[in-house]
Amino acid sequence: MTRLQDVYPDNRVILREVGLRDGLQLVKTFPSTAAKQRWIREEYAAGVRHFEVGSFLPAKTFPQFVDVREIIQTVGALPGAYGIALTLNERGVNEALASGVAEVATVVSATEEHSQANANRTRESAIANVKRLCELRDASEHKPIINAAVSMALGCSIVGAVDPVEVLRITEKLFEAGVDMVAIADTVGFAGPKQVGELTAGAVKIAGNKPICIHLHDTRGMGIANASAALDAGARVLDGSLGGLGGCPFAPGATGNVVFEDLAFLCESKGFKTGIDIEKLVAVRSILKSEMPGEALYGGMARAGLPRGTAAKAA
Amino acid sequence: MTRLQDVYPDNRVILREVGLRDGLQLVKTFPSTAAKQRWIREEYAAGVRHFEVGSFLPAKTFPQFVDVREIIQTVGALPGAYGIALTLNERGVNEALASGVAEVATVVSATEEHSQANANRTRESAIANVKRLCELRDASEHKPIINAAVSMALGCSIVGAVDPVEVLRITEKLFEAGVDMVAIADTVGFAGPKQVGELTAGAVKIAGNKPICIHLHDTRGMGIANASAALDAGARVLDGSLGGLGGCPFAPGATGNVVFEDLAFLCESKGFKTGIDIEKLVAVRSILKSEMPGEALYGGMARAGLPRGTAAKAA
Numbered sequence: 001m002t003r004l005q006d007v008y009p010d011n012r013v014i015l016r017e018v019g020l021r022d023g024l025q026l027v028k029t030f031p032s033t034a035a036k037q038r039w040i041r042e043e044y045a046a047g048v049r050h051f052e053v054g055s056f057l058p059a060k061t062f063p064q065f066v067d068v069r070e071i072i073q074t075v076g077a078l079p080g081a082y083g084i085a086l087t088l089n090e091r092g093v094n095e096a097l098a099s100g101v102a103e104v105a106t107v108v109s110a111t112e113e114h115s116q117a118n119a120n121r122t123r124e125s126a127i128a129n130v131k132r133l134c135e136l137r138d139a140s141e142h143k144p145i146i147n148a149a150v151s152m153a154l155g156c157s158i159v160g161a162v163d164p165v166e167v168l169r170i171t172e173k174l175f176e177a178g179v180d181m182v183a184i185a186d187t188v189g190f191a192g193p194k195q196v197g198e199l200t201a202g203a204v205k206i207a208g209n210k211p212i213c214i215h216l217h218d219t220r221g222m223g224i225a226n227a228s229a230a231l232d233a234g235a236r237v238l239d240g241s242l243g244g245l246g247g248c249p250f251a252p253g254a255t256g257n258v259v260f261e262d263l264a265f266l267c268e269s270k271g272f273k274t275g276i277d278i279e280k281l282v283a284v285r286s287i288l289k290s291e292m293p294g295e296a297l298y299g300g301m302a303r304a305g306l307p308r309g310t311a312a313k314a315a
Numbered sequence: 316m317t318r319l320q321d322v323y324p325d326n327r328v329i330l331r332e333v334g335l336r337d338g339l340q341l342v343k344t345f346p347s348t349a350a351k352q353r354w355i356r357e358e359y360a361a362g363v364r365h366f367e368v369g370s371f372l373p374a375k376t377f378p379q380f381v382d383v384r385e386i387i388q389t390v391g392a393l394p395g396a397y398g399i400a401l402t403l404n405e406r407g408v409n410e411a412l413a414s415g416v417a418e419v420a421t422v423v424s425a426t427e428e429h430s431q432a433n434a435n436r437t438r439e440s441a442i443a444n445v446k447r448l449c450e451l452r453d454a455s456e457h458k459p460i461i462n463a464a465v466s467m468a469l470g471c472s473i474v475g476a477v478d479p480v481e482v483l484r485i486t487e488k489l490f491e492a493g494v495d496m497v498a499i500a501d502t503v504g505f506a507g508p509k510q511v512g513e514l515t516a517g518a519v520k521i522a523g524n525k526p527i528c529i530h531l532h533d534t535r536g537m538g539i540a541n542a543s544a545a546l547d548a549g550a551r552v553l554d555g556s557l558g559g560l561g562g563c564p565f566a567p568g569a570t571g572n573v574v575f576e577d578l579a580f581l582c583e584s585k586g587f588k589t590g591i592d593i594e595k596l597v598a599v600r601s602i603l604k605s606e607m608p609g610e611a612l613y614g615g616m617a618r619a620g621l622p623r624g625t626a627a628k629a630a
Contacts, residue, residue: 160624189615190622192584193543220622221577221615222584225540228508254619262536269507269537300504300536304569307505307535309475 004180007050007082007102007145008211008237013272015263016050016213017043019241019288020071021086023256024054026247030064031291037074039287043242044078046280051075052084052105052239056092072101084147088119093133096144103145104137105183106130108174110152110167113159118151127173134178148174149183149215154199155190164195168202181211181237186226189219189254193229200233213237216258218244218298223258224266231270238263243285243297259299265306278306319495322365322397322417322460323526323552328587330578331365331528332358334556334603335386336401338571339369341562345379346606352389354602358557359393361595366390367399367420367554371407387416399462403434408448411459418460419452420498421445423489425467425482428474433466442488449493463489464498464530469514470505479510483517496526496552501541504534504569508544515548528552531573533559533613538573539581546585553578558600558612574614580621593621 008014020036031039040051053075054068068085075083082102087093096104108126109115115123130148137146152158153167171182184203186196196214203212214230216223216239227238240263246256264276282302289297323329335351346354355366368390369383383400390398397417402408411419423441424430430438445463452461468482486497499518501511511529518527529545531538531554542553555578561571579591597617604612 155622155624157623160622188622189619192581193540194585219615219619220580221539221574222581224536225508225543225581228540228543255615259536265535266507266537266540270509300534300570304504304534307470307475307503308472309470 004145004210008181010209010211010236012236013231013267013274014050014237015048015260015267015274015276016052016084016237016239017048017242017260018052018215018239018257019243019245019260021052021054021065021084022239023241023245024064027064027245027292028294029292031287033067033070035287035291036067036071039242039284040071040074041078042284042287043281044081046284047274047276048281049081049275050084051081052086053101055086055088056095057086057088069099072099076100076102087133090129090132093136097136097140097142100142101144103147104133105147105149106133107149107151108170110150110162110170111156111159114152114156117158123170127170127177130174130179131177138178145180146178147181147183147213148177148179149185149213150174151185151187153184154186154195155188157188164199164202167199168206171203171206175206175210181213182207183213183215183239185215186217189217189222191226192222193225196226197229197233200230200235204234211237213239215239217254217256218258219254224262227258227263228266228270231267231272242281243288243299243302245288245295245297255296255298259301261301262299265301319460319525323496325524325526325551327551328546328582328589329365329552330363330575330582330589330591331367331399331552331554332363332557332575333367333530333554333572334558334560334575336367336369336380336399337554338556338560339379342379342560342607343609344607346602348382348385350602350606351382351386354557354599355386355389356393357599357602358596359396361599362589362591363596364396364590365399366396367401370401370403371410372401372403384414387414391415391417402448405444405447408451412451412455412457415457416459418462419448420462420464421448422464422466423485425465425477425485426471426474429467429471432473438485442485442492445489445494446492453493460495461493462496462498462528463492463494464500464528465489466500466502468499469501469510470503472503479514479517482514483521486518486521490521490525496528497522498528498530498554500530501532504532504537506541507537508540511541512544512548515545515550519549526552528554530554532569532571533573534569539577542573542578543581543585546582546587557596558603558614558617560603560610560612570611570613574616576616577614580616
């Protein structure tokens with residue numbers, strides 16, 4: 001059984017590397033299993049402990065995650081490291097529960113329109129599926145953490161603006177359904193820091209002593225500013241991907257998640273210890289460059305390095 | 316005589332395009348005078364009103380600014396537009412005063428070490444020069460606004476960390492010397508948003524009803540987050556350059572100023588009207604691309620465009 005307080009201690013900031021799942025969603029070439037393992041091990045050596053490693057979706061559609069079980073094992077073998085796998089249906093849930101992964105992630109759309117278009121189901125039906133997932137978790141051997149993301153929570157690719165009251169209502173229902181944590185996702189990078197700060201504050205209040213994860217995309221250059229606002233509003237779990245790997249099918253040319261190494265610098269600059277050695281983290285980009293030479297990598301830390309006089313290593 | 320309240324009304328946010336000066340400091344090829352004029356006129360049509368256009372430094376060393384007088388005229392001919400020119404010595408000051416430029420900018424280093432290394436003078440001597448500049452302004456025909464920047468105010472390329480108490484002391488002395496406004500410059504992009512917010516709040520308090528300009532570089536990816544913190548702390552005048560044009564000799568590969576179009580989106584997202592049409596602004600990048608094909612341009616708005624449902628034009 002995975003204990004929430006061990007994986008997400010509430011007295012510090014946790015940064016999660018989601019490049020191995022979200023970052024690989026749209027890339028043109030896939031890293032080999034061995035390269036993924038090097039990526040994980042080298043980030044682990046740099047201090048990273050939370051890795052979204054893949055999804056239990058049909059390998060025919062998502063061949064980049066065909067090795068998800070092996071990657072879960074890779075992370076599981078590292079002391080104090082936690083793997084996260086995405087599931088969207090009951091078959092996937094059962095496979096995820098059987099895999100021994102520390103955390104199972106799933107998704108509910110913030111808007112009815114996106115829920116219907118993307119998953120062909122209502123939001124209420126999606127929340128009912130999350131409840132079923134929590135029941136299966138309770139009956140499982142490993143009892144992983146269940147993390148439900150609210151996608152399009154800060155703007156929807158179909159309807160545009162999203163009512164924060166709706167997002168908070170869904171957040172509340174997800175906790176009632178039995179999830180351990182909720183992720184607030186700016187899936188298409190619509191938001192600015194004011195909006196992110198306000199929604200984060202509301203979600204953190206609802207969550208009480210459970211974690212709220214903030215999952216941001218840097219589509220319009222607001223990623224780090226939004227992360228800063230989320231931290232100010234009380235979020236302590238944030239997602240990023242090394243080099244901002246990834247993209248969005250709804251915004252051609254858009255970058256992926258917030259740049260992980262810049263996110264670490266942001267946190268350290270605000271006095272939040274991440275446990276991450278930023279220079280070591282930046283060095284891991286070489287794996288991505290050699291495995292996926294066609295992908296653009298972003299980020300200021302990689303260009304400029306730590307400022308003079310900055311301690312290279314976090315406490 | 317240029318009246319401060321006309322150029323910098325205190326009830327709104329003003330974004331200044333500094334790409335024509337700071338952005339051209341290190342570029343490999345220079346735009347033609349005609350291209351600079353198109354750049355200004357097209358940004359003016361997009362709603363931009365404040366342009367740093369060049370410097371009165373020796374044309375032998377800075378040939379990119381040899382046409383500074385002509386560019387000052389170009390801006391001056393546009394109703395409600397204001398040009399800014401940099402000067403560092405008395406010869407340049409006299410030329411700037413004679414040019415009819417709306418604003419004369421000058422610089423004092425935040426640290427003694429950088430002042431000596433960069434300008435071969437003490438900070439006190441630099442402040443005395445600013446006082447002399449203000450006296451010359453008082454005796455001049457056009458009486459332009461005098462803006463003194465504190466460079467390295469958030470981190471120094473020579474000594475690293477900078478004491479904010481020192482920066483605020485210099486800010487106070489500059490206002491005592493007679494300047495109309497002070498710019499706080501993160502010249503080498505060392506800072507995070509916490510540091511920027513705290514220093515901005517202190518400087519805004521000292522400035523009273525005079526403007527504080529926040530001049531940020533996106534060297535380490537913190538530019539927009541820092542701008543957001545500066546706005547939160549009360550700054551209402553911010554610099555940026557189209558596409559983040561520019562660089563820093565102390566940080567190879569580092570980007571230049573904050574991306575102007577992303578800065579405009581940030582402000583609008585926070586409820587600050589900029590008067591700038593972001594889509595028109597993004598379109599001006601084509602001039603930079605054709606004139607300076609070797610320069611990297613950055614920014615999220617150019618990649619992804621405005622979010623669905625966002626009004627394209629500002630009020």
